[in-house]
Amino acid sequence: xxxxxxxxxxxxxxxxxxxxxxxxxxxxxxxxxxxxxxxxxxxxxxxxxxxxxxxxxxxxxxxxxxxxxxxxxxxxxxxxxxxxxxxxxxxxxxxxxxxxxxxxxxxxxxxxxxxxxxxxxxxxxxxxxxxxxxxxxxxxxxxxxxxxxxxxxxxxxxxxxxxxxxxxxxxxxxxxxxxxxxxxxxxxxxxxxxxxxxxxxxxxxxxxxxxxxxxxxxxxxxxxxxxxxxxxxxxxxxxxxxxxxxxxxxxxxxxxxxxxxxxxxxxxxxxxxxxxxxxxxxxxxxxxxxxxxxxxxxxxxxxxxxxxxxxxxxxxxxxxxxxxxxx
Amino acid sequence: xxxxxxxxxxxxxxxxxxxxxxxxxxxxxxxxxxxxxxxxxxxxxxxxxxxxxxxxxxxxxxxxxxxxxxxxxxxxxxxxxxxxxxxxxxxxxxxxxxxxxxxxxxxxxxxxxxxxxxxxxxxxxxxxxxxxxxxxxxxx
Numbered sequence: 001x002x003x004x005x006x007x008x009x010x011x012x013x014x015x016x017x018x019x020x021x022x023x024x025x026x027x028x029x030x031x032x033x034x035x036x037x038x039x040x041x042x043x044x045x046x047x048x049x050x051x052x053x054x055x056x057x058x059x060x061x062x063x064x065x066x067x068x069x070x071x072x073x074x075x076x077x078x079x080x081x082x083x084x085x086x087x088x089x090x091x092x093x094x095x096x097x098x099x100x101x102x103x104x105x106x107x108x109x110x111x112x113x114x115x116x117x118x119x120x121x122x123x124x125x126x127x128x129x130x131x132x133x134x135x136x137x138x139x140x141x142x143x144x145x146x147x148x149x150x151x152x153x154x155x156x157x158x159x160x161x162x163x164x165x166x167x168x169x170x171x172x173x174x175x176x177x178x179x180x181x182x183x184x185x186x187x188x189x190x191x192x193x194x195x196x197x198x199x200x201x202x203x204x205x206x207x208x209x210x211x212x213x214x215x216x217x218x219x220x221x222x223x224x225x226x227x228x229x230x231x232x233x234x235x236x237x238x239x240x241x242x243x244x245x246x247x248x249x250x251x252x253x254x255x256x257x258x259x260x261x262x263x264x265x266x267x268x269x270x271x272x273x274x275x276x277x278x279x280x281x282x283x284x285x286x287x288x289x290x291x292x293x294x295x296x297x298x299x300x301x302x303x304x305x306x307x308x309x310x311x312x313x314x315x316x317x318x319x320x321x322x323x324x325x326x327x
Numbered sequence: 328x329x330x331x332x333x334x335x336x337x338x339x340x341x342x343x344x345x346x347x348x349x350x351x352x353x354x355x356x357x358x359x360x361x362x363x364x365x366x367x368x369x370x371x372x373x374x375x376x377x378x379x380x381x382x383x384x385x386x387x388x389x390x391x392x393x394x395x396x397x398x399x400x401x402x403x404x405x406x407x408x409x410x411x412x413x414x415x416x417x418x419x420x421x422x423x424x425x426x427x428x429x430x431x432x433x434x435x436x437x438x439x440x441x442x443x444x445x446x447x448x449x450x451x452x453x454x455x456x457x458x459x460x461x462x463x464x465x466x467x
Contacts, residue, residue, distance in 0.1 A: 076400050083413070084413075084415075084416075085417075087398045087401075087405075087417065087427075088398060088400050089427075090427075107400060163417070163429045163431070164426065164427070164428065164429070165398075165420060165426070165427030165428075165429065166425050166426060166427060167399075167422070167425040167426075167427065168399075168400065171399060172425065309425075312424065312425050313425050315424075316336070316423075316424040316425045316426045317426065319336060319340065319424075320336075320390065320423075320426050320428065322340075323340050323390060324389070326340070
């Protein structure tokens with residue numbers, strides 16, 4: 001068991017998401033930075049879909065009620081347990097009664113705590129992810145609160161599981177940003193792109209878009225020059241997925257994120273490619289995004305880069321464990 | 328074919344497993360020398376040392392790779408000379424492939440010096456930091 005002691009903001013239990021329920025109008029939910037969740041699970045030799053805790057704000061504090069291995073990945077946090085500092089993207093051991101404190105988050109927007117065996121809440125519709133809108137999944141379908149007790153599937157940590165760090169994804173998968181401090185994400189053009197005239201399309205590509213405080217797991221509302229179609233578009237609601245960039249009547253783009261509804265009617269100008277959606281998930285409120293047009297084959301190739309990173313992680317972690325066992 | 332960190336890790340592992348002391352590989356535009364250090368990997372606590380013995384204990388690398396005094400995301404090193412550290416404190420990292428293997432202090436004490444430089448290639452058993460155990464530091 002893990003006991004939540006203090007929490008700020010919508011902290012939730014998430015796995016990689018719920019992917020078979022779209023036809024019933026149930027969105028994916030799941031970790032906003034799925035690469036970080038997978039990496040944490042790789043560090044612990046868990047199933048990569050094991051549920052962890054997504055922590056969007058600090059301070060955050062919890063108590064381990066038994067000995068277990070845990071990992072912190074995703075955003076950089078200043079973390080302490082039992083008087084020890086835990087570096088970023090790190091695996092360590094907790095003893096029964098230890099308190100883990102996350103004090104500040106100087107980089108990134110969401111930290112992931114994974115534990116050996118995973119957070120063992122019941123799977124609902126095939127996933128342990130919290131579905132806020134439907135109030136199911138995770139722990140009682142809601143954000144975590146002080147006093148919550150989270151069941152863990154953690155076996156007693158094997159003797160061989162020691163302190164270990166891994167190279168953060170955003171070092172390995174770093175991309176050149178067109179402008180310092182702006183995060184460039186790759187997008188493919190979407191269904192209504194041609195309804196915007198050439199000058200407006202250029203404006204969309206050239207602008208730096210500020211992430212407003214009205215941004216969360218449902219979607220990111222961006223602020224910049226108004227981008228409006230040549231003539232108003234009224235569409236019936238139709239299927240949308242995380243990453244879709246909609247243009248509402250005010251011309252300020254919305255990027256749909258993991259808790260997005262499964263349908264919407266606003267015109268779609270572009271879609272953030274799946275391989276860059278985690279970068280958006282780690283973009284902080286007030287930071288700026290730029291969009292770079294990419295072709296569908298390149299969007300698929302970008303997924304290969306992420307797979308290659310995760311494959312190397314698996315191999316490297318396994319090799320090191322073998323090496324330590326050889327001694 | 329370029330030699331990358333994963334090759335180095337694999338080679339280092341093979342050297343250790345088969346008891347080979349060192350290996351040198353030269354390509355047309357790069358060369359690599361791996362030396363397996365055979366220094367004591369877990370120094371004995373200095374509590375029972377005689378006055379003539381060096382009172383220090385040494386933290387050593389347990390894998391071959393490149394040394395990092397601090398995490399790449401952070402400007403400050405893990406530890407600085409003069410700092411009091413506990414047994415098991417991280418005194419640096421060895422980067423091999425995507426792994427950051429911690430180098431841990433074998434005893435509680437005062438950090439005397441970090442002996443390795445960031446970016447330097449280190450091997451199994453390479454001395455990384457010198458620590459004056461607290462019991463010794465208190466008794467002098």
